[in-house]
Amino acid sequence: MNNQIKMLFSVFFLISGITQAQSGLKIKGRVATTSNQPISQLPVTLIVPKTNAVIKIELTDSEGNYVFDNLSENEYQIQIENPSYKGFIGKVIALTIANPEIELPLVLLEASNANQLNEVVITKKKPFVENKIDRTVVNVDAFITAGGGDAMDVLEKSPGISVDQNGTITFKGKSGVQVFIDDKPTYLSGAELEAYLKSLPASTLDKIELMTNPPAKYDAAGGAGIINIVSKRSKAKGFNGNLTSRVGQGKRFQTRQGFNFNYMNNKVRIFGNIGYGENNPMNDLYIFRKFKNDDGSTKSFFHQDSDIRVKVHSVNTKIGMDYYVSEKTTIGVGLSGTLRNVNKNSDVLSDITDANSVLDSSIVAYNRQKEKFKNGGVNLNLRHDIDSLGQRITFDVDYLKYDTATRQKFNNYTYQPDNSLSNQDELKGYLPSDIAIYSFKSDYTLPFKNGSQLETGYKISYTKTDNIADYRDIINGQEIPNYNTSNHFKYDETINAAYINFNTNFKRFNIQTGLRIENTESKGHQLGNVEQTGSKFRKNYTNLFPTIYVQYKLDTIGNNSLVVNYGRRINRPYFQDLNPFVSPLDKFTFYSGNPFLNPSFTDNYELSYRYKSLFSTTLSYGYSKDDINETIEINDGIYYSRPGNIGKSQYFSWNANAQISLTQWWTANAYTEITHSRFKSKLYTEDLETSGTFWNFSMNNSFKFQKGWSAELSGTYQTDVVSSQFVLLSRSNINIGVQKKILNDKGSIKLAVNDLFYSNLNNGIIRNLQNTEANWRNKLDSRFVALTFTYSFGKSFKTKNQYDSNGAESEKNRVKV
Incomplete structure (x- = not known):
């Protein structure tokens, strides 16, 4: 067992020991309005006044009661902050063994006025993870090591998330997850999605929402669920914002700069951000293939070493405006755009030997690729509050455009064992791609007096x-x-969808159920060329997608609860995966699309136990038919990668998440998961039937010291993962960071080290290849040091509500750019 695992186990056992030593002391009280009406669902914060350390945050129940239990001996103070009421700070109280339970006096809160608030520094720290009935929320501000980084840095540190060597994101061991930005799909996948997320500064992000079974309001796409990345949006009047600057150094240099702003008066709100990033990733990739005869004896060996150097320059921006026509009606417009230039140089050496490892020939390749990517989007939205009880209707219109122009150049030189040049070939490629997406969506919300709520909507x-x-x-x-690889492919798709969602409370039960119907009509046309025959296809299918969540409170306060949920999902093929092009990656490796891909369907079941926001554990089962995965075929020594349907996939999983305040200055979050997966399918010339069990463990420790100092120690470990044809070998990483508040707490400096022991390696094995064994080893520039400076400015005022537009929800997630 390596040192990283020992360190994680040591911290875990230390947490367990300290938790058992807690004294079980208690503070309780009640909150009401000045007319003595109880205030429910109001956050009450318990702090230690000497250090301002936040110990717990509890919500009041229907009678306005709150309880803080399992406390240790110390001096405490309660604070209440809510935009609807004037703030409250209680007296300092001492909790001791001799005085183990204190009931505080009734707190009567006055309604707040629209007065200006001078600059206020909020010192309380958000919890790392929050559990809701239909999602898990990860707060980005809880990370120090991701500060000044990008969205991918944050995502990789979120519980249950992993990213493979191709940039494919898996959630709780399952692929097919859809990634959204502010309730809008990214329409990207694989390496393209990874590049896009790396262009989004972490400083602009507020939280990550993880949904294994999203509500019916969301598009049904995503067999493994949805990851929704929510941006920060200030709700303060006046002008405010922040600046972020980061520089990093691994084997190569990286930098990121960002600026966010918000301006609001009584009628207009203008907000936006702009970011610039320069990244220079590198890959040291080794590929091994062993070819065998029909009798199983060795035929030949293939060794390939690739030195890949990439330069990425990206600019992304978003600007929006909300106009408050009246207290009930808001009109909004949003513009977004991304520019990215990528230069990729790959120097490749391939050796082919016979069965006795005697050199047959060597191929030296110099592959060059230049890519220009442009993305622009426009959103128009309207929100109208029909009454003051929450009845509301919204409309969204979206237009998105993606343009990619890729130029490739492949130079191959073949040498004999005596180092004489026997062959030379050169291939040039030009690959333009255009994608346009149009979307209209409307949602209607109807609340009832008993607290129930009905939602319905339509989207095209x-x-x-x-x-x-x-x-x-x-x-x-x-x-x-070259007519073998040249072609022209067009694809059109229309999706009509409607949904209804209802949630209600009955005694200790909280129930949410929904039904979504989607009709998909698509057509593809491969135009062909003078040597290749063209082809067409057309598909039309309609499906129902039910969801249900039932939460039962095991006690009257709701500290302990059980949650059961079920949902049906669909994975439609990515747009480019339907493209039958055969595109060379090098002389021995080709990528091809698959126009015969079918959509896959997944049924997900979960049972969870939750204790407040401190602990949760979940049992889950998922069954997929025609799961879409990367597949590999070896034909005459040439490696073909293409998407394919895997007949049956099953997932059995257990996970647990714990958040614990160990001391006044040390809090920790621990996540562990065990997943067993099975795959069965007919795959080319082979029968695929694989299975495996993997274990994942991650921990994030946060330390808050005096005089504005804080630190973080986090780490993960994952055993081998079986995924259809592939086995992703074990990997781990340790990250450390330290932060100092400066400039009257308006600024901060963060120093972070990522992958301290350089153990986050992408290694794997490929199975079910005809007469072939294959594996790879990929070393990335994952170990680096980063220094980040952040400065916030502006003043805070009482605010209007802000509308989060979310028109085009799933199409954006299916673009490979």
């Missing part, structure tokens, strides 16, 4: 894609069209 989206692959062989300085 239209997507149009146009992809060209123009490859040319360079022979004697002349460009000759």
